[in-house]
Amino acid sequence: MATLVLRAVGTAVGGAIGGSFLGVTAATIGGAIGAAAGSYIDSWLISTTLPDQTIEGQRLDRLQVTTSTEGAVIPRVFGRMRIGGNIIWASDFREEINQQTQGGGKGGGPKVTTTTYAYYASFAIALCEGVITGVDRIWADGELMDLHGVAWRWYAGDETQEPDPLIKAKMNEAPAYRGTAYLVFEELLLESYGNRIPQITVEVFHPLLDGTPEGRLQSVTLIPASGEYVYATRQVTKTEGGAKTTGINVNAEATQADLIGALNRLQASASNIQSISLVVAWFGDDLRCETCKIRPGVDQPAKNASTSWSVNGVSRSDAFLVSRDDKGDPVFGGTPADFSVVEAIKEIKARGLRVTFYPFILMDIPPNNTLPDPYSDDASTIGQPAYPWRGRITCSPAPGFAGSPDKSEAAVGQVSALFGSAAIGDFSVSGTSVSWTGPSGDWGLRRMILHYAHLCKAAGGVDAFLIASEMRVLNQVRGPANSFSAIEQWSSLLSDVRSVVGSDTKLSYAADWSEYFGFRSAGDSGDLFFHLDPIWAHEACAFIGIDNYMPLSDWRDGFDHLDAQIHPH
Incomplete structure (x- = not known):
C-alpha cells in the first residue's frame, strides 16, 4: 500500500x-x-x-517393506541369468531430518524454515542356491541401478561363507546363509523408490566349470591393443556440439568403465583365471626397417575429452594421426593413454591376477601408398601391402631379392636404424608419468620398449614383460659372418629393461611360431641357424615365449586329406 x-x-x-x-x-x-x-x-x-513460516516435506507415517515370502523356492542357476530375489533380512528404516532456514534478516521478510525427510534401509536379498562366481548388473524396479556411491556386497553361496558383519552387528547373532548366494545393501537411499525397498533383480554367473574350457582357462590376452581410453578404469567422456556429453569408454554399461565390466565378466565366467597379458600398441609406417618410425598415435586430431591423452610425454597435437578409410573414419583406435595403462595394471593386480605386459606394433600403411616395396626384385616397384603384419619388417631390398644388403654391414646399419639409440637415461619419471628427454627425431623400437619398462615400474611393477613379438623377417637379416643384428639388439634391450624393471619381473621375447625353432637360409648353403638362442640363453631372459597359432583343422589345398573326405562339399 x-x-x-x-x-x-x-x-x-x-x-x-x-x-x-x-x-x-x-x-x-x-x-x-x-x-x-x-x-x-x-x-x-x-x-x-507476519509470523515466521514453516514448510514441512512429506513424512512417512508407516514403513513399507517389499514382501518377503516364507517358503519361497530358491532357484538354481546355470550359466548367466537375470533373476529376482527374496528379502531375507531388513533393518528398520533410518529417518534423516534436514532443516534449512531462509530470510528473517534485516528487511528480508519472514523467516522460512523448510524441513525435509530422507529414508535409508539396509537389507539382504537371497538370490539362488550357490555357488555363483559373480554378480553383474543390478536393476531396481526395472531400472538399471547406478551403483556409484552405493554400499553393497555379495556372497557366493559356498559352504564356508561367514555371516555378514552388518547383519551380525544389528542382530548380535546372524546366520551365514551357507549354500545360498545373496546380496546385502547397506543404508540405501530410498527417495528414488517411493521411500520403500525396491524390487531387485540381479544378473548372476554360475558357469559349469568342471571339465569345461572356461574351467581350465588360467590366462588370457587382453587385446584391444589400440583405443585411447580402453584401459581406463575411470569413466572418460567427451562433449560434442558444445552440449552433448557421451562416454568414450562407457559402452557396455552406463555405470562403469568398459574395462571394469570386462574384468568382472571374465572372472565370473572363468573363475580360475590367474594371468592377463595387457597388449598396448604403437604404429609403424614402413616395411623398410631403415625408414620405419614406431610412434604412438591418436584417432582424432582434437577430442574434447574429460581426461587429456598423453603417451611418453607426447600430447595429442604432436602425435601420429592414424589413417582413414574411404568414409573418413579412423582404421585404428589410438594408442592407450599412459594414465589408462597404469590404471589397468593396478586394477588387474588388485584383483589378485598376474600381469604380462605386451608391447605391440600395428603397421599403419594405407592402401594405394607410394612406398617402395622391399619384397621386389625391381627397385622401382611402388606400393607396399596395406596394413601388413609387423613380422614383414625387413631390410631393403629384403633378403633373397635383387640388391639386398643381407649379409653385409649395410644390413646391420638398416636394422640399427629401426631400433634407434634410446638409452635408459633418456626418460623422465614423475610419479606415474614418463616423458621422453632424448633427441626429438628418435622414433625407434628402443624408445617404445624402454618407455613401457619405466611405465610398468611406475605402476607398481608387472609379473612379466615382453620386449617384442613376431619380428620374424627382421630377425633373419644377417650381417657379415652370418651375424644376426636384430638378435644382438634384442639382447641389449633385455639387459636395459632388466635394469629398469628389476629382478622380480620375468622377461622374454615372444617368437612367432614359424621362427622359434630356427632359420634355414635359402639360396646359398641351406644352413640351419638357431638364431634365437642368444635371446633364450640371455641371463635376463626368464622363459621361452612363443605366439603359437595352432590350426583348428587340417584343411589344405586340394582334396587328398582327411578334412576333405569328411566334408566333401
Missing part, C-alpha cells in the same frame, strides 16, 4: 516542479523515488507483522 501511495505523491510533486532531466519528466522521476521509498516501508511492515 505504501508503494502505491508514495508513487502517487512523488508523481504529483514532480509534476508541480515541472521540467525534465535527460529527457525524463520530473513527474516520472518523482514517481520512481516515491515507489522505492514505499517498497522499503512495505517490506518493513510485512517483516514485522
